[in-house]
Amino acid sequence: MVPIDHTPQRICVVAQNNDAAAYNSLLQPSIDALSASLVQSRFVYVDIYTPLMDMIQNPNRNSFESTTLGCCGTGTVEVGPLCNAMTPVCSAPSSFMFWDSVHPSEATDRDLAEQMIQEVLPKFG
Numbered sequence: 001m002v003p004i005d006h007t008p009q010r011i012c013v014v015a016q017n018n019d020a021a022a023y024n025s026l027l028q029p030s031i032d033a034l035s036a037s038l039v040q041s042r043f044v045y046v047d048i049y050t051p052l053m054d055m056i057q058n059p060n061r062n063s064f065e066s067t068t069l070g071c072c073g074t075g076t077v078e079v080g081p082l083c084n085a086m087t088p089v090c091s092a093p094s095s096f097m098f099w100d101s102v103h104p105s106e107a108t109d110r111d112l113a114e115q116m117i118q119e120v121l122p123k124f125g
Contacts, residue, residue, distance in 0.1 A: 011068075012056070020049055044123045051115050055097055055108065062111055065095035072100045079103070 028045050035043045059067045069075030071090040072083035079100045083089070090096055094107040104112070 017053075024049060042124060044120055046116060046120050048112055051112055052104075052108075055111065059097070062097070062107075063095065064097045064107075065092065067097040069096065070098040070100040070102075071096040071105060075101060077101055 024045075024047065031043045031045045035041065055062050055064065056067045059065070066075070070078065070083075071093045072078045073087045073089075075090075075096075075098070078087060079102050083100045093099065093105055096105050097108050099105040
């Protein structure tokens with residue numbers, strides 16, 4: 001009998017990523033049309049998918065030790081309330097892209113915010 005590995009695998013699901021990319025490509029023209037029809041309003045598309053994927057694929061660029069595990073617990077299943085005072089955490093949270101198994105770390109949020117300040121805020125000017 002072949003042993004079964006029950007370790008959770010944190011990998012991207014290609015079909016879901018393709019769906020996200022397709023949705024985003026349809027959303028952008030819709031936002032442009034909405035902006036054109038409501039001229040006293042300003043709508044801006046903010047892409048966080050691309051920068052997050054870039055962080056995952058190029059961890060060294062953002063000085064991340066890990067882009068596949070969370071800092072809390074095992075980094076694979078703990079989320080939200082399961083990360084508490086009783087749960088061990090990594091020694092360097094800023095070197096992890098994720099705080100728990102799904103939520104970006106403060107370091108990730110900071111990197112995203114810096115990109116948004118540079119790329120999105122000028123569109124409101």
